Amino acid sequence: TRSTRPQRLLKVVQKRATRGDPQSVISAVDHFCRHSEWAMNVGDEKGSILDSVVSELSPEKVLELGTYCGYSTVRIARLLPPGARLITLEFNADYAAIARQVIAWAGLEDKVQLVEGASEDWIPRMKEHYGIETFDFVFLDHWKDRYLPDTKLMEDCGLLRKGTVLLADNVICPGFPDYLEYVRNSLSYKSCYFKSHLKYTKAEDGLEKSVFLG
Numbered sequence: 001t002r003s004t005r006p007q008r009l010l011k012v013v014q015k016r017a018t019r020g021d022p023q024s025v026i027s028a029v030d031h032f033c034r035h036s037e038w039a040m041n042v043g044d045e046k047g048s049i050l051d052s053v054v055s056e057l058s059p060e061k062v063l064e065l066g067t068y069c070g071y072s073t074v075r076i077a078r079l080l081p082p083g084a085r086l087i088t089l090e091f092n093a094d095y096a097a098i099a100r101q102v103i104a105w106a107g108l109e110d111k112v113q114l115v116e117g118a119s120e121d122w123i124p125r126m127k128e129h130y131g132i133e134t135f136d137f138v139f140l141d142h143w144k145d146r147y148l149p150d151t152k153l154m155e156d157c158g159l160l161r162k163g164t165v166l167l168a169d170n171v172i173c174p175g176f177p178d179y180l181e182y183v184r185n186s187l188s189y190k191s192c193y194f195k196s197h198l199k200y201t202k203a204e205d206g207l208e209k210s211v212f213l214g
């Protein structure tokens with residue numbers, strides 16, 4: 001049977017990228033998406049905004065919602081300080097299998113814990129299963145109608161602390177109006193919008209950075 005897009009993306013990574021070199025993995029995926037097939041990863045333009053937020057924060061404990069093929073996982077993990085940990089949640093087994101191999105090809109498996117399961121099931125288990133007190137940084141990039149319920153769930157589970165940064169992909173396209181209204185109007189968040197473009201196109205998109213105020 002015909003291969004899937006994630007399988008083709010992995011082949012390009014293994015063909016064009018150097019094992020253990022995260023930057024070459026990022027470039028290989030960008031090349032694949034720009035020249036061969038469109039895929040729903042954050043892309044290079046928004047990716048560099050993600051890079052600057054992570055570099056400035058230097059977070060120890062990171063949560064990513066929606067691994068997909070691991071592109072943003074690699075972008076984040078490559079910038080983490082020694083000893084820092086990234087937990088990424090992905091409930092599609094096929095995507096998780098591809099992402100594991102992409103993360104391993106980048107040589108970042110020691111920093112990344114890919115959990116195959118649903119965010120709503122695993123957010124409540126973060127403390128007892130992974131010994132997480134609170135997260136320093138959360139990247140939201142899963143189903144758009146799940147950003148708000150999962151953010152409220154993280155609040156309820158006490159996983160956010162004063163200063164925790166939430167960064168959400170796709171403010172415009174596909175968009176998540178309910179989450180945006182919440183973080184922009186809630187007294188518990190200080191929110192700002194990083195305008196960008198939908199990867200490799202002229203269409204506007206952006207990232208919403210929201211700091212939890214406790």
Ligand SMILES: CNc1ncnc2c1ncn2[C@@H]1O[C@H](/C=C/CNC(=O)c2cc(-c3ccc(F)cc3)cc(O)c2O)[C@H](F)[C@H]1O
Nearest residue numbers: 040066068089090091092117118119141142143146173174
């Ligand atoms: C609900 N709980 C979940 N738990 C674990 N993994 C999950 C969960 N929910 C989804 N996943 C997992 O997270 C991923 C889902 C990513 C969804 N992303 C997008 O749809 C998305 C779409 C566009 C887009 C833009 C323009 C256009 F014309 C068409 C598409 C751009 C983007 O940057 C996106 O991120 C994965 F697929 C799913 O298994």
Ligand SMILES: [Mg+2]
Nearest residue numbers: 042141169170
């Ligand atoms: Mg996205």
